[in-house]
Amino acid sequence: MAASMRLLVRRVIRLSHRNINVTAAGVSARSGCCLGPSSCRCFSDDRSTHFGFETVPEEEKAKRVYKVFENVAQKYDIMNDAMSLGIHRLWKDTLLHAMHPQPGARLLDVAGGTGDIAFRFLEYIRSQQERQKRRAMRSMQTPSWQEISNNYSTEDEDGPQESRAVVCDINKEMLKVGKQKADSLGISAGLSWVVGDAEELPFDDDQFDIYTIAFGIRNVTHIDQALQEALRVLKPGGRFMCLEFSKVTNPVLARLYDAYSFQMIPVLGEVIAGDWKSYQYLVESIRKFPDQEEFKHMIEDAGFYSVQYYNFTGGVVALHSGFKL
Numbered sequence: 097m098a099a100s101m102r103l104l105v106r107r108v109i110r111l112s113h114r115n116i117n118v119t120a121a122g123v124s125a126r127s128g129c130c131l132g133p134s135s136c137r138c139f140s141d142d143r144s145t146h147f148g149f150e151t152v153p154e155e156e157k158a159k160r161v162y163k164v165f166e167n168v169a170q171k172y173d174i175m176n177d178a179m180s181l182g183i184h185r186l187w188k189d190t191l192l193h194a195m196h197p198q199p200g201a202r203l204l205d206v207a208g209g210t211g212d213i214a215f216r217f218l219e220y221i222r223s224q225q226e227r228q229k230r231r232a233m234r235s236m237q238t239p240s241w242q243e244i245s246n247n248y249s250t251e252d253e254d255g256p257q258e259s260r261a262v263v264c265d266i267n268k269e270m271l272k273v274g275k276q277k278a279d280s281l282g283i284s285a286g287l288s289w290v291v292g293d294a295e296e297l298p299f300d301d302d303q304f305d306i307y308t309i310a311f312g313i314r315n316v317t318h319i320d321q322a323l324q325e326a327l328r329v330l331k332p333g334g335r336f337m338c339l340e341f342s343k344v345t346n347p348v349l350a351r352l353y354d355a356y357s358f359q360m361i362p363v364l365g366e367v368i369a370g371d372w373k374s375y376q377y378l379v380e381s382i383r384k385f386p387d388q389e390e391f392k393h394m395i396e397d398a399g400f401y402s403v404q405y406y407n408f409t410g411g412v413v414a415l416h417s418g419f420k421l
């Protein structure tokens with residue numbers, strides 16, 4: 097046991113030394129417009145794009161992103177907990193509290209991966225319904241004539257409202273792991289799994305009340321196209337909500353965060369998932385994503401209104417929200 101611990105520690109140290117070189121290589125490999133890891137937010141010409149710090153032809157990015165998530169799918173949830181020390185759960189819970197969905201709401205969770213947002217959505221609605229039932233029971237103990245008449249009219253006209261969550265992801269492996277998780281948690285009612293590209297969603301116009309994309313949009317090749325699709329599939333009045341890694345506002349925290357990201361995350365990827373490169377991509381892709389203000393403007397340019405954002409954990413993550421008119 098002690099020997100294997102020693103072996104593990106030695107492996108981590110060796111890997112973290114290797115990381116210093118890889119990080120430096122990553123920085124120097126970037127194009128001339130980048131000054132440092134956290135200021136590197138430029139975009140390249142029409143036919144090339146970035147894959148982490150690499151510049152690649154546009155048609156190659158989607159294939160490489162697919163490979164990353166195909167490789168990490170089995171260890172994706174464990175790695176999320178390990179990398180964020182479980183904090184990703186709080187970010188996702190906060191998203192649900194901000195959304196505050198009501199029974200009957202229809203959610204489309206794009207880049208939904210292993211289903212974390214959809215599960216929380218269905219659970220949130222279930223607890224809302226429980227609360228409403230309890231409240232109704234309490235008021236039924238001494239109902240007023242008005243309440244009795246209200247109950248009759250809602251039961252007769254609408255019946256119970258069915259909420260639905262659709263998890264859409266381009267990667268079959270991620271969805272497979274998500275489905276297995278849903279089965280083991282006993283979640284099936286109101287949930288469906290669809291293979292689809294955020295840039296070309298396989299849904300008709302005006303279908304959903306809420307569109308979410310959590311830690312997915314930075315992987316998409318044409319973010320503007322994904323935003324247009326979000327707008328198209330939302331019902332008028334529907335809400336767009338995006339959780340994504342963003343720019344840390346406090347310089348001290350930013351330094352610590354950079355050190356942690358570049359020194360530790362690929363190491364954890366190698367040790368836990370046997371995959372350094374995918375987690376190197378993860379860290380680099382975060383640095384390439386537009387900051388809070390820039391992304392807010394992109395959402396507005398797509399046609400959403402009342403666009404706002406909220407920083408979580410000092411800007412490590414931001415929640416952007418907007419509405420379709």
Ligand SMILES: C[S@@+](CC[C@H](N)C(=O)[O-])C[C@H]1O[C@@H](n2cnc3c(N)ncnc32)[C@H](O)[C@@H]1O
Binds near residue numbers: 208264267310317
């Ligand atoms: C970091 S995971 C996020 C998963 C989940 N939303 C979560 O918060 O745990 C990113 C997901 O985006 C998916 N993805 C990448 N490009 C996509 C695209 N063009 N369309 C749909 N999904 C995409 C990946 O397959 C992967 O499952």
